[in-house]
Amino acid sequence: MFNRFKERLKGFKEAVSSKIQEKGEAQAEKAEAKAQAEERRAPPKREEVAVEDRVDDGPAPENNAAKPKWSFASRAKSLIFEQEVVLDEKDLKDPLWELEMALLESDVALPVAETIVASVKGELVGKKKKIRADTGEIVEEALRSALLQVLSENRFDVDEFIAKAEKPVKIVFVGVNGTGKTTSIAKVARYLKDRGYSIVLAAGDTFRAGAVEQIEVHANKLEVKLVKHRDGKDPAAVIFDAVEYAKAHHRDIVLADTAGRLHTNVNLMDQMKKIVRVVDPDLLIFVDEAIAGNDAVERARLFNEAVPIDGTILTKTDADAKGGAAISISSITGKPVLFLGIGQDYPDLVKFEPEWLLERLLGS
Numbered sequence: 001m002f003n004r005f006k007e008r009l010k011g012f013k014e015a016v017s018s019k020i021q022e023k024g025e026a027q028a029e030k031a032e033a034k035a036q037a038e039e040r041r042a043p044p045k046r047e048e049v050a051v052e053d054r055v056d057d058g059p060a061p062e063n064n065a066a067k068p069k070w071s072f073a074s075r076a077k078s079l080i081f082e083q084e085v086v087l088d089e090k091d092l093k094d095p096l097w098e099l100e101m102a103l104l105e106s107d108v109a110l111p112v113a114e115t116i117v118a119s120v121k122g123e124l125v126g127k128k129k130k131i132r133a134d135t136g137e138i139v140e141e142a143l144r145s146a147l148l149q150v151l152s153e154n155r156f157d158v159d160e161f162i163a164k165a166e167k168p169v170k171i172v173f174v175g176v177n178g179t180g181k182t183t184s185i186a187k188v189a190r191y192l193k194d195r196g197y198s199i200v201l202a203a204g205d206t207f208r209a210g211a212v213e214q215i216e217v218h219a220n221k222l223e224v225k226l227v228k229h230r231d232g233k234d235p236a237a238v239i240f241d242a243v244e245y246a247k248a249h250h251r252d253i254v255l256a257d258t259a260g261r262l263h264t265n266v267n268l269m270d271q272m273k274k275i276v277r278v279v280d281p282d283l284l285i286f287v288d289e290a291i292a293g294n295d296a297v298e299r300a301r302l303f304n305e306a307v308p309i310d311g312t313i314l315t316k317t318d319a320d321a322k323g324g325a326a327i328s329i330s331s332i333t334g335k336p337v338l339f340l341g342i343g344q345d346y347p348d349l350v351k352f353e354p355e356w357l358l359e360r361l362l363g364s
């Protein structure tokens with residue numbers, strides 16, 4: 001997961017480390033030159049001559065058996081690594097450019113990349129660092145806090161929302177074809193069933209041949225009710241009926257499938273608006289795949305403009321090397337990510353938690 005992202009971030013981390021090293025060495029050289037100049041001015045007494053300066057010609061005389069003292073020069077040398085380096089804006093210019101490129105190449109949306117870079121910069125400028133200490137640590141910490149900030153925007157607890165909402169809770173899933181809507185509905189059905197809720201599925205994809213059969217297979221496997229129309233072509237009517245069924249039978253949650261559609265298809269976008277008008281969903285969830293990167297984020301933005309959406313599910317995160325969509329989608333839409341799909345089976349769904357994602361983005 002996110003292998004390319006991690007790979008690309010390495011360049012930035014190395015750039016900061018070598019800057020600290022470089023600056024530290026320059027500082028140390030100066031200190032050493034100064035110490036040597038002082039030593040020339042006032043040479044140390046006989047017993048203060050450093051070990052390395054003595055010629056080893058046989059056993060040391062009795063009076064030298066005690067620990068020899070270091071010369072000024074070598075003492076300065078040993079202090080190099082204890083010296084603190086302070087990073088300023090100029091030092092960070094190149095590394096931060098490297099970071100911005102890494103983020104953009106990982107499909108992080110431009111405004112989000114800029115926010116992250118600014119926040120990392122704020123964390124690092126003026127930071128003191130001992131050059132011998134692990135330089136990777138401060139960089140890691142700065143990245144962690146910048147990403148966490150972005151991922152924590154629009155926080156939303158879907159469990160709490162569903163627990164408190166009036167029943168039946170109506171949840172409609174929309175998005176383009178093949179991104180994992182139907183699979184996600186089945187996963188969410190399983191997730192909610194495991195938490196004690198009763199579920200009704202609505203076969204609202206009346207457009208694609210085989211779509212009703214596909215969701216029917218899931219309904220049977222999960223042992224939940226499916227509402228479908230034999231020959232109906234109106235998804236709004238199917239979903240409306242599913243809601244009526246849930247009300248009549250005191251079911252907790254309706255999960256409605258819909259046909260895949262592109263935001264450019266005016267008829268299908270109008271159909272989606274009609275569904276929203278007729279059904280008035282409690283949650284309109286946009287589903288897209290993490291591997292689509294920038295495209296997924298752009299589609300989310302356009303769907304949100306058209307309807308608007310309440311949140312997203314990002315699927316196929318398990319197959320995503322870049323991470324950009326997962327980092328950007330909430331920030332760009334202003335809507336929370338509710339779940340991440342991490343595989344093809346029912347349990348391969350995780351409730352979105354910034355910390356969980358952060359571990360996978362930065363962890364090994």
Ligand SMILES: Nc1nc2c(ncn2[C@@H]2O[C@H](COP(=O)(O)OP(=O)(O)O)[C@@H](O)[C@H]2O)c(=O)[nH]1
Binds near residue numbers: 179319344348
């Ligand atoms: N690896 C992986 N595959 C997924 C995930 N979610 C869905 N898929 C696969 O994506 C394909 C399309 O899924 P489907 O639910 O039919 O998409 P829909 O057209 O949006 O309803 C199927 O082969 C799913 O198994 C996921 O989180 N990870």
Ligand SMILES: [Mg+2]
Binds near residue numbers: 181
């Ligand atoms: Mg489908």
